[in-house]
Each structure stands twice: as C-alpha cells, then as structure tokens.
Amino acid sequence: MRIGWLVTALLAVACAAVLTLVMVITAVTSQQRAEIGAIDHVSCEAMIGPTQPGQRSEGASQAANLNEEQLGVVSLIISIGQERDLPPRAWQIAIQAGMTESRLRNLPYGDRDSLGIFQMRPSMGWGTPEQVLDPPYQVNKFYDVMEGVPDWQNRRPGDVAQAVERSAFPDRYHDWESMAVHLVEELGEVDDPAGCGELDAAHANTVPPNGAAETAIRFALGERGKPYVWGATGPDAYDCSGLLLRAYEAAGVTMPRVSRDQYRAGAMLPVEQAAPGDLVFWAHDTSDPNTIHHVAMYIGDGEIVEAQQTGVPVHTRDISWDEDGLMAEAVRPGV
Incomplete structure (x- = not known):
C-alpha cells in the first residue's frame, strides 16, 4: 500500500515537472516570437555592399x-x-x-x-x-x-x-x-541616413527550414540596431560576415570568417529558391566568387537581415532577385 502511495506521489511530482517545463518552453517560444515580431523592417537606400567602409x-x-x-x-x-x-x-x-x-x-x-x-x-x-x-x-x-x-x-x-x-x-x-x-x-541632422528603421511585425510567421536556421535567424534578428563596424564580430557591433558567423555559431554551425569563404561553406542552390536561413551574396563580378564583398541572410517573404555598411545598423530589408551584383547561388550553411 505504501509503495502504491509512493509511486503515485512520484508520478505527480514528475507530471508537475513536465508541466512546468512545457510552460517554460511555451513562454520562451512566445517571447521569441514577440521579439521576431518587433524587428526592423526597412526600405533602405543604402548601398548593396561595402567597398572600404572603415569604422x-x-x-x-x-x-x-x-x-x-x-x-x-x-x-x-x-x-x-x-x-x-x-x-x-x-x-x-x-x-x-x-x-x-x-x-x-x-x-x-x-x-x-x-x-x-x-x-x-x-x-x-x-x-x-x-x-x-x-x-x-x-x-x-x-x-x-x-x-x-x-x-x-x-x-x-x-x-x-x-x-x-x-x-x-x-x-x-x-x-x-x-x-x-x-x-x-x-550637418544634415539625419539620424538614419540610409532610410532604415521603422518597426513592424512582418516576420511573426517566418518558418525556417530546420532548427539550425531558426536559431541563426533568431540570433541575427536579436542583434538589430547594433552598429556596423568593419571587421567586427560582436557582441556590440558587426560587419556583414561577422554577424552571420555569430548567428550560425549560436546554432552550433561553424562558419568561416569572411564572406568569400562563407560562400563555400554549405550546399548551393539557385538564389531564387533560397529558404529562410540561407545566405545570399553580392560580388563586384558575379562570374568571379573571389570578388564577393557582401553577405546577408534570407529570412523569408522576400526579405533579408544584414549588417550592411558604415552608418547603417543591423536591419532587415526587401531583396529583389535581380539586384545588381547578386550572386546566382544561395548557400545553406552546415549542409
């Protein structure tokens, strides 16, 4: 009889622990989704990629x-x-x-x-x-x-x-x-010379193709608003490849440091078929990957997150598949 009561008590404790864990996971997921819903959605006039951005x-x-x-x-x-x-x-x-x-x-x-x-x-x-x-x-x-x-x-x-x-x-x-x-x-009294920076909830329903991509996207979106600094890899500032290096590091995927090497760090697919989490690249000569100068992460619904250039914080913007300098291939890291 005592054994039966003991088993019942243990089961009750276990169920309570599971319920608490589920509640915590649900709360974290809801918080993360709320954070995604409050990201920068921008229409930037900034250049597509840095040349010699400096600091x-x-x-x-x-x-x-x-x-x-x-x-x-x-x-x-x-x-x-x-x-x-x-x-x-x-x-x-x-x-x-x-x-x-x-x-x-x-x-x-x-x-x-x-x-x-x-x-x-x-x-x-x-x-x-x-x-x-x-x-x-x-x-x-x-x-x-x-x-x-x-x-x-x-x-x-x-x-x-x-x-x-x-x-x-x-x-x-x-x-x-x-x-x-x-x-x-x-002198121009412009806080945001690139024209970036209004908030909306456009990304609440972004569904990455796998767990690694989801984590990488969440990390990158969480860094919105931090300044671009050439050569920086966080946590207070980023350049284009530095942001994605840390984003996929948070997802357990090791990435090369610079954009030209990141182009070779996963499976390639036509850029028009990019899924959330895939990387897209810009080059001075799209026939020569050695001229790649910029990388960003596609997050779905025709948008990317990027650390673009001096004076422009980490942000999201619309992408067009026929942008000048856009490489024809997207890359899926870790695949």
Missing part, C-alpha cells in the same frame, strides 16, 4: 580636420539636396565626389581645364568657366547628372560618384564613405 570613428576623425570653407561646401551640398527633395544618399554621393576631386574646395584650377568643387571641365560641356566656378551651379549640375545615372539610388555611393565624374581612378571615391556618412548625420 564610424574614422569618419568622425576625418571630418574633424575639415576647415570652415570645406564645411561650408558640405552645408551647401546638403541644403541644395534638401531643396531638390533628394534623399540623404544623394548628399553622401556628392560629398564623396567633392572630397575626392577638390577636397571640398572651389578651386580656380585643375587638370587641363578642370575647375571648382567637382573639377568640372567647360570643354566637356559642364558649363562656362564662370558657371563651373559658381558653387550653387556646380552642386545643382552634379545632382542633374547624378539623377541620370541608372539605378543610382541602389548603387554604391562611390560608384555613382564615378559614373558622374568618369575618373581614371574610380576607386578613390570609396575612401571618403565613412566621413560622408558622418557629415550627413551631423
């Missing part, structure tokens, strides 16, 4: 060396951009171009007949010498030509600057990216 502090340090004349030119670029209802991305492009061409000075000289902030050449149809030395004319002319560059809103700022200036040294424009972002934020 946020580097941009502030470079800007601190600008004199009154240079800061006046930046202010003019921003004010005219605002008057023309152009987004902060346009101001950044013009700042990078002006810094590269003249160090943001209205120079009365230059290579051959180049003049002014953007070193415009009257002989190449930019205007008369008097016009291309007039700062408002120069800035407006730069914006006029920039708006004619195909898909300029979605290209890397330095590449757009090059498309306008047509320099023999196209990579130079990327050098001032972090400084331009800093100036847009400070």
Whole structure:
C-alpha cells in the first residue's frame, strides 16, 4: 500500500515537472516570437555592399580636420539636396565626389581645364568657366547628372560618384564613405541616413527550414540596431560576415570568417529558391566568387537581415532577385 502511495506521489511530482517545463518552453517560444515580431523592417537606400567602409570613428576623425570653407561646401551640398527633395544618399554621393576631386574646395584650377568643387571641365560641356566656378551651379549640375545615372539610388555611393565624374581612378571615391556618412548625420541632422528603421511585425510567421536556421535567424534578428563596424564580430557591433558567423555559431554551425569563404561553406542552390536561413551574396563580378564583398541572410517573404555598411545598423530589408551584383547561388550553411 505504501509503495502504491509512493509511486503515485512520484508520478505527480514528475507530471508537475513536465508541466512546468512545457510552460517554460511555451513562454520562451512566445517571447521569441514577440521579439521576431518587433524587428526592423526597412526600405533602405543604402548601398548593396561595402567597398572600404572603415569604422564610424574614422569618419568622425576625418571630418574633424575639415576647415570652415570645406564645411561650408558640405552645408551647401546638403541644403541644395534638401531643396531638390533628394534623399540623404544623394548628399553622401556628392560629398564623396567633392572630397575626392577638390577636397571640398572651389578651386580656380585643375587638370587641363578642370575647375571648382567637382573639377568640372567647360570643354566637356559642364558649363562656362564662370558657371563651373559658381558653387550653387556646380552642386545643382552634379545632382542633374547624378539623377541620370541608372539605378543610382541602389548603387554604391562611390560608384555613382564615378559614373558622374568618369575618373581614371574610380576607386578613390570609396575612401571618403565613412566621413560622408558622418557629415550627413551631423550637418544634415539625419539620424538614419540610409532610410532604415521603422518597426513592424512582418516576420511573426517566418518558418525556417530546420532548427539550425531558426536559431541563426533568431540570433541575427536579436542583434538589430547594433552598429556596423568593419571587421567586427560582436557582441556590440558587426560587419556583414561577422554577424552571420555569430548567428550560425549560436546554432552550433561553424562558419568561416569572411564572406568569400562563407560562400563555400554549405550546399548551393539557385538564389531564387533560397529558404529562410540561407545566405545570399553580392560580388563586384558575379562570374568571379573571389570578388564577393557582401553577405546577408534570407529570412523569408522576400526579405533579408544584414549588417550592411558604415552608418547603417543591423536591419532587415526587401531583396529583389535581380539586384545588381547578386550572386546566382544561395548557400545553406552546415549542409
């Protein structure tokens, strides 16, 4: 009889423990789903991938060396951009171009007949010498030509600057990216120059294909809002591959450090068939994986989570399968 009572008591304790465990699991799952429902859903104007992003502090340090004349030119670029209802991305492009061409000075000289902030050449149809030395004319002319560059809103700022200036040294424009972002934020009084940052609940029903992907997605979404810092792997800041390294590490999957190596770290499938948790990549030359410069995680419903570039926090955004530079293959880590 006593044995029967003892068995009954033990069963009751066991059932209570199981019930408690189930309640805890349910509570955690509900909390996680709530967190997923409160992620950043963004429509960013930021570039698709970093070139030489540098660190946020580097941009502030470079800007601190600008004199009154240079800061006046930046202010003019921003004010005219605002008057023309152009987004902060346009101001950044013009700042990078002006810094590269003249160090943001209205120079009365230059290579051959180049003049002014953007070193415009009257002989190449930019205007008369008097016009291309007039700062408002120069800035407006730069914006006029920039708006004619195909898909300029979605290209890397330095590449757009090059498309306008047509320099023999196209990579130079990327050098001032972090400084331009800093100036847009400070002088333009823009907290979010990439246009990212509103919250919604679009991802509450995201269903990853397996447990590892689910954990990786939850980790990446949990890091939203943390800053991009080139070379960072957390916990306070990330670059593109650093975020995904830690996300899959949390899921028990070991990943290489850099995006080009992550491209070879799993099973490949057509990018259009990507499932939540799969990685997608961007390259300067999509026929050459050695030129991959950016990686993000697909989370379903046509969206990705990424650490994109200087000045843009970890966020989500829509993805189009025909984006410029998108590799044709997605990668499923750990498979």
